[in-house]
Amino acid sequence: MRKPSMLVLAALLAVSGGVAAAEDKAAHPHWSYQGHGGPEHWSELDQANTACSISKEQSPINIDEKQVKKAPLAKLDFQYAAGTAEVINNGHTVQVNLPANSSFTAGGSVANLLQFHFHTPSEEKINGVSYPMVAHFVHKTAEGKLSVVAVLFKQGKPNQALASVFKGLPAEGKTVKLDSFDPAAVLPSERAYFKFMGSLTTPPCSDGVQWQVLKQPVEVSAGQLAAFRKLYKMNARPVQPLNGRTVELSE
Numbered sequence: 438m439r440k441p442s443m444l445v446l447a448a449l450l451a452v453s454g455g456v457a458a459a460e461d462k463a464a465h466p467h468w469s470y471q472g473h474g475g476p477e478h479w480s481e482l483d484q485a486n487t488a489c490s491i492s493k494e495q496s497p498i499n500i501d502e503k504q505v506k507k508a509p510l511a512k513l514d515f516q517y518a519a520g521t522a523e524v525i526n527n528g529h530t531v532q533v534n535l536p537a538n539s540s541f542t543a544g545g546s547v548a549n550l551l552q553f554h555f556h557t558p559s560e561e562k563i564n565g566v567s568y569p570m571v572a573h574f575v576h577k578t579a580e581g582k583l584s585v586v587a588v589l590f591k592q593g594k595p596n597q598a599l600a601s602v603f604k605g606l607p608a609e610g611k612t613v614k615l616d617s618f619d620p621a622a623v624l625p626s627e628r629a630y631f632k633f634m635g636s637l638t639t640p641p642c643s644d645g646v647q648w649q650v651l652k653q654p655v656e657v658s659a660g661q662l663a664a665f666r667k668l669y670k671m672n673a674r675p676v677q678p679l680n681g682r683t684v685e686l687s688e
């Protein structure tokens with residue numbers, strides 16, 4: 438299902454906490470993760486959110502490793518570069534906006550890295566189990582297609598690559614600027630990944646999003662996790678039905 442790129446862009450802006458999100462907030466009830474604004478009501482909050490309930494390829498999903506199909510998938514090639522960064526608390530998550538100097542290639546399709554953000558617990562489940570946290574790296578191709586890489590976090594040592602982010606997490610509506618941040622340092626060393634089609638996991642839940650979930654988790658300390666959970670105790674959408682989608686695992 439191809440969508441006009443403007444729709445995808447609008448959806449992305451809403452997720453990025455940009456102008457569209459601010460306008461959206463004023464005109465419509467606030468979406469959230471529980472109660473009246475919770476995931477089961479997202480499609481009722483705004484006509485733009487109908488995909489949340491009618492689309493057959495929604496994210497996140499549970500990845501059942503017994504059902505996964507091994508496939509000779511293209512190697513993921515990250516051309517991430519260090520640069521400045523803006524850490525924004527947009528009321529739904531903490532998001533790190535990055536300059537346009539990082540890209541990602543999978544099977545010849547180049548996509549620019551826009552931002553990454555966190556969910557706790559991980560939205561993706563593996564064999565029915567969540568990780569304590571996940572980071573979603575959101576990329577966009579020249580054609581306006583979104584491609585997300587998910588990095589799972591297990592509890593362990595402090596994450597050095599994210600030390601500057603977790604040390605000064607901004608309060609809601611606030612931004613913290615970082616002079617130098619290296620997104621490549623957040624990635625795990627192994628690049629095996631699960632691949633499937635899905636959607637944005639937040640309203641408007643637009644589908645047609647290419648998902649890659651890296652199999653190897655990275656570590657985050659209990660203290661770093663606690664710092665994030667002080668702001669967001671839980672910001673994960675429940676897993677959605679597969680509806681016959683295939684999940685592939687790179688060989």
Ligand SMILES: [Zn+2]
Pocket residue numbers: 554555556573638
């Ligand atoms: Zn996300």
